[in-house]
Amino acid sequence: MKQPKKQRLSVYLDPDIMVTLADYAARRDHSRSLVAEAAIASFLSPDAAERQEAATTKRLDQIDRRMIRLERDVSISVETLALFVRFWLTTNPPLPEPARAAAQAKAGERYDAFIGALGRRLAKGPALRQEVSEDVGDHTG
Numbered sequence: 001m002k003q004p005k006k007q008r009l010s011v012y013l014d015p016d017i018m019v020t021l022a023d024y025a026a027r028r029d030h031s032r033s034l035v036a037e038a039a040i041a042s043f044l045s046p047d048a049a050e051r052q053e054a055a056t057t058k059r060l061d062q063i064d065r066r067m068i069r070l071e072r073d074v075s076i077s078v079e080t081l082a083l084f085v086r087f088w089l090t091t092n093p094p095l096p097e098p099a100r101a102a103a104q105a106k107a108g109e110r111y112d113a114f115i116g117a118l119g120r121r122l123a124k125g126p127a128l129r130q131e132v133s134e135d136v137g138d139h140t141g
Helices: 015-027 032-044 048-091 097-124 128-140
Strands: none
Touching: 015 032, 032 048
């Protein structure tokens, strides 16, 4: 059976889109016309909206999983900080006035060392949440 003759269509494309079309067609060894026809057919097909919705749903699911992990990580961070503050407040009595100035000077040095260690850890070390997961796994089994 003979296929109907194709009809000609002239369109004006943005130069960037034209370059992208030409590159895509060349990589797949197809004509630009064939690629454009397939893209238009896909865009106009009734299932295009369903595919778009499926892609959007998949992306939203990925975002949702990331948000759940982020919420868990923030919860771990808050609990870690609260535990540390409670421990520190219950184990460190207030200093007498004469020792307070020397302690404050030493605290500045210790804080600078802490910030340096934190920077190094963030740059290369494992995440706390990974260590917490591993530690909890080691102690529950």
